[in-house]
Amino acid sequence: MAYTFNWELKALRKANSDSLEEIVIGTNWKVTATDEDGYEASFDGATPFKPAEVDPNNFTSYQNLTEAQVLGWVKNVVSGSNMSTNYWEHIMGRIEKQINEKKYLETRVDATAFPWAPESGSYSVTPNPDANTIPSQGINNGTPS
Secondary structure, rough: OOOOEEEEEEEEEEEEOOOOEEEEEEEEEEEEEOOOOOOOOEEEEEEEOHHHHHHHHHOOOOHHOHHHHHHHHHHHHHOOOOOOOOOEEHHHHHHHHHHHHHHOOOOOHHHOOOOOOOOOOOOOOOOOHHHOOOOOOEOOOOOHH
């Protein structure tokens, strides 16, 4: 099944190091997937970054960061080629489960809503007092003859 994805950042965590200021050390994000039938599901995640791994020669100051740049970092961690951090399969499993629960909704149907009920939702039976009487013929002292 084909999905359309929408990524959004919910929060950033930043800190200073000995040589750099305002390093992004973590993100909170949400990815929302929509399938071709219009069903939608989302996954919220958090991705940490290690300040020691920041290259000071390739550092973008906090004020100059873009959403696309930070989301690129997140996507690289959660769905990139590094299998120790890649958990895209887990994310997609959760998203597909949510969509399937919506798409293939299981509901309980009470007897009053069965398709054969005279008026769905208002079916009632009027007792017939004659239908519950035991005929006196063929009974001998309470036991069948």
